[in-house]
Amino acid sequence: MNIDTFKMIIAIVQTGSISGAAQQLGYAQSNISARVHQLETELRTTIFYRTNRGVILTDAGKEFYNRAINIVDLTEDTINQMKHPNEVEGDLRIGTLQSASATFLPPILTEYYRNFPKVRLAIETSNPMENIQQVLNYELDGAVIGENIDKTDLVSIPLVTxxxxxxxxxxxxxxxxxxxxxxxxxxxxxxxxxxxxxxxxxxxxxxxxxxxxxxxxxxxxxxxxxxxxxxxxxxxxxxxxxxxxxxxxxxxxxxxQLDFIYRKDHFINRPFEEFIKLLKNNAAVKTTKKEVS
Incomplete structure (x- = not known):
């Protein structure tokens, strides 16, 4: 088992099928199927239920998938930091409301990208429930939502009213x-x-x-x-x-109230760490201006 194995499972889950993962990774579908079977045999458990519409994670598969994302993030962040200790490089996946993507986020993303141009940004707009679920599933690093949440496994940062x-x-x-x-x-x-x-x-x-x-x-x-x-x-x-x-x-x-949420157990790599700092600084500035006015 190596890092490619974890990336393979992540690709299957995020594309929804073995054929989708094969296309994304550039492998033959039969090769992906064989590697999944080999992995399940090695772990002595079933990772996916096979259906006519694709694959569905089992409970054991969900646990493996969650760990796979953290392992890949940690590995890639470690490699980046060892190769380029003074640079911020990697992936940042953020979910947001459509309104926030047009009002609150653009200046923040602009400042972030200006400071860290080597970070690969991916912004997805959706409703709060979908954003929350994607954060819980480790599919997003964090998300801007517009409602109070009661999730003990999430961190919430107040942003703006x-x-x-x-x-x-x-x-x-x-x-x-x-x-x-x-x-x-x-x-x-x-x-x-x-x-x-x-x-x-x-x-x-x-x-x-x-x-x-x-x-x-x-x-x-x-x-x-x-x-x-x-x-x-x-x-x-x-x-x-x-x-x-x-x-x-x-x-x-x-x-x-607009809040930014992320999982408490989410691995915070350098790109995500810098983004959180920027959000908190921006929220602090807005709070100070409001108090002064």
């Missing part, structure tokens, strides 16, 4: 009981705020229209398809161009 508003194509919102709400899929913090706010008024969303992209929601609100709750920073440029109208939300529903 995000102001929210209701947007519409006309100044008159109309009857909320019959309004069409444009929302993300279940698990999105903005949808959760929308539903909680309406429940506080004994209203249910009767006409939810689901989207995967924030840009699509904004364009559809502008065209009059419906109304939506979005971050003020996203809405402001549209308001200034008179493409839509912004309505304040009641206290308790007008903001969310």
């Amino acid at each position: 995000e102001e929210l508003c209701l947007v519409s194509a006309s100044p008159e919102i109309g009857d909320l009981n019959t309004a069409s709400f444009l929302v993300f899929s279940t698990g999105c913090i903005y949808r959760e705020v929308t539903e909680t706010w309406l429940r506080s008024q004994n209203i249910s969303i009767h006409h939810p229209i689901e989207f995967n992209y924030l840009d699509a929601i904004m364009a559809s609100v502008c065209s009059g398809l419906g109304i939506s709750i979005v971050p003020k920073k996203i809405a402001q440029p549209f308001v200034e161009r008179k493409l839509l109208y912004m309505t304040e939300l009641p206290a308790g529903f007008s903001s969310i």
Whole structure:
């Protein structure tokens, strides 16, 4: 068993199939299958359940996969530090909300990349539940989420408070009981705020229209398809161009807390360590400015 074995298992899990891993790694599919069988024989356990749709990790396989990611990260970080002790080099995989990827993160990523250009950055946008699960599965180093979490195996760093508003194509919102709400899929913090706010008024969303992209929601609100709750920073440029109208939300529903999460047992290599430092420094600066103002 060597580092390539661990990389092989990681590739199978992340592509969802042995054929996908073979294509990613440049090996023959039969070679990957034989090596997996050999590994399972050596460990005297089953790592994958084989299905018509691909493979699924067994409980033992999940434990092996989690350890494999840490071993590969530790190995590659050690090699990088031995070869280039004064340079920060490696991979950084970050998950985020779509809104944060357009408002909060860009200046941070720009500063980070300027300081550490040899780090290979990968940014994935998704809803909070998917981000959390990917962090728990070691598929992401960490993620920006917009909700309070109750996970004892996660570290949470407060980042910034995000102001929210209701947007519409006309100044008159109309009857909320019959309004069409444009929302993300279940698990999105903005949808959760929308539903909680309406429940506080004994209203249910009767006409939810689901989207995967924030840009699509904004364009559809502008065209009059419906109304939506979005971050003020996203809405402001549209308001200034008179493409839509912004309505304040009641206290308790007008903001969310953005946090950065990562696993407590996650191996913190140099790229990740420097990213956490930058996040904390940025959050500290924002807190100081808020106190001064």
